[in-house]
Structures are given as C-alpha cells and as structure tokens.
Amino acid sequence: MSKIKPSKGAPYARILGVGGYRPTRVVPNEVILETIDSSDEWIRSRSGIETRHWANDEETVAAMSIEASGKAIADAGITAEQIGGVIVSTVSHFKQTPAVATEIADKLGTNKAAAFDISAGCAGFGYGLTLAKGMVVEGSAEYVLVIGVERLSDLTDLEDRATAFLFGDGAGAVVVGPSNEPAIGPTVWGSEGDKSETIKQTVPWTDYRTGQVEKFPAITQEGQAVFRWAVFEMAKVAQQALDAAGISSSDLDVFIPHQANERIIDSMVKTLKLPGSVTVARDVRTTGNTSAASIPLAMERLLATGEAKSGDTALVIGFGAGLVYAATVVTLP
C-alpha cells in the first residue's frame, strides 16, 4: 500500500472579518398592510418587526453576496486571491444550476476558489461556518468565505397574514481563516426531518410549471409549532453549544440567534436565563427574517454600532426549515 501524504491545515480557525448588504428599499409595515388585514401594532407585537428590506431587480443573490463579501474580505485584511473556498447558503436563488457560489467566487477575483451552494434554511450560516472551519483546519483552504444570502421577498405570499410581514432580503458574509487559538467552538447541529411540514415551501416548482397551482410557491409555517420548537428545543441546543465550548452564560458577551422573530428571541433569552450583561442581537426589528443571512447581518450590525466588539465571545444559533439547527460559540472578529 502506498503512503498518501496528508494535508496540512491550521491548528484552529476563526472568523476574521464580517460584512453585510441590506437592499436599498426599506419596507415599513404600512406597505405589508396593503395586502393583508392586520395592523402595525399586531405585526410589532407578534414579531418585533418595524421595517424590512426588499431587493430590487439589480440586487440579485449574486450582487448582494458580492457586496457583503467585499466588506468581509476587507474587514479580514486579506485579498480575494487568498480565498480558497466560497460557501453560499441560500434557499432563494432561482437558478438551480450552476451554483451561484461560482459566479460570486469569480466576480470577487478569487483564484479559482472551490465554490458551492448549500441548503440548510435558517441554519445555513452555522452549517457553512462548520464546513469552513473544517476546511481551514484540514488544510483544503487557507481562507474560506461563508455567505448567507436570501431574497425571501420572492418566496413570500403577500396575502398570507401569518407570514407576509416576516421576511426580508439581504446578504451577510464572513471570512474564516487560520488561528493559533480556538475561536470557533464545537458545533451542535442536527436535523429533524419528521417535522419537515412545520416550515416549508407550499408546493414544488414543478406543480407551478404544470399549472396544478395558480399561486407561485411561497414559504409557509405553523406558527405555534415553530415557536415551541424554536424557543424550548433550541434553548437546549444553545445550552449544549455553550457546554461543548466550556463557556458559562456569565462568560458570554453576545447572543446572536437567528433573527426569526423578536418574540422567539425574548423567550429564548428567558429560557436560557442569560444574564443582563449579555448583548442580544435584535436586528430583526429593522431587517426582518432573512433566513441564512440573518446571523452574519446581525453580527455585522452589532460590531458596527459598537454594541459588540472584536474579541467578544458570542453564542450563535440558527434554526429553521428542515427542521435543521446549528449552534456554536465564536470569538467575534
């Protein structure tokens, strides 16, 4: 048997930079109320959402990703040629093949970086981060770009009063690279496919193509079931991620849960008994639920406003359609 030379990676990985892109059009609740029978007060009390951003024709999945990635690369202090891998998590890129990651990798100016898309709903950022960490430590790439990007406005049923107000568009990106210290903890992740009906696309694309349905497919969810799972089951997962990283909640500086709904965030904070000293991301108020993009977008905003600072210890947890989830503790860039 011939001996195969092993790859050589970094001792550990860390997030080196973060960037975000929010579409230029800000959509207040008043616009949502043109198509559903509800009220600004009801929307705010059920979700915390005041405004969200909706992309225009130029703000494509690729274009938003490139903007966010450019900022993340600059923030990391590296150049695009150094990027060896591009991972894009999205459920709202409507061209199935090729992967949008390849176009992004090319337009950013990477040197033929490995590039692929993943589908893990609102847990997509954590899934991508885990893959990126593995690639850096294993040695298949020195720097990896992880992008969460969505145009959920394209998958929103504006006449569904339970979801019309929830979703937004945007892109968030991080650069993951080598580190001499552990800066991304063990990931606690998984799937619960027996709950696949809880959050889903209404019908397959092919049903629409063949005229079996008149309405374009949209994301739908069972609100109470999602709330229960997100708050009470995900609080357990979040606690497991803290335990796995050897971090107690009193050591924690920042909590960045997927920005699904502020009520879920509030209840998670209560269930986890997080001390008041922990900064909690509430980007959902002005960004809405942007699925895979929400955690890096919230991270970028907390750092930009000074609510969080470089070196802070943050718990991140994503959860959503699948159902899937991923939680880990990271050092902020």
Next chain:
Amino acid sequence: MAATQKEIVDGLAEIVNEIAGIPVEDVQLDKSFTDDLDVDSLSMVEVVVAAEERFDVKIPDEDVKNLKTVGDATDYILKHQA
C-alpha cells in the same frame, strides 16, 4: 399525585400572571385566554409549556388550538395528567 381542579386553576393563574402579567384573581374557568387574558397565540405556547412542566402532562401542538378558555385547559390537564 394528580392535581385537583382548584390546584390546576391556581397553577394556571400563576403561569398566566408570570407570562402575561394578568392578576391571578382574573384567571377564572370561563375566561378566554386570547379575548380576556391578553394571552396571544405565541404566549399561549409559553403557557402550555409551563403547564406541561408543572402538571406533568403532554399537550401536543394540535391540541393547543382547542384550549380556548381556562376551563378547557383545566379539563385537558385533569384528563391527561400522569
């Protein structure tokens, strides 16, 4: 030991007070969670989970929508408690 109807109502009153800030004395059998007690659909999930823990009972999502009043919830718990 299984809780009595009074113990369940008192327990629900404490839970609703904790979650929605409603005075315990307002939580009566004939009161509707949403219409009378300011417990919306999401707070109702929190009430249900707290009640599950307190009374050692499982209340699946599909049954939650049938629990309109404090009396509905009390009857459900009386019937299903371990």
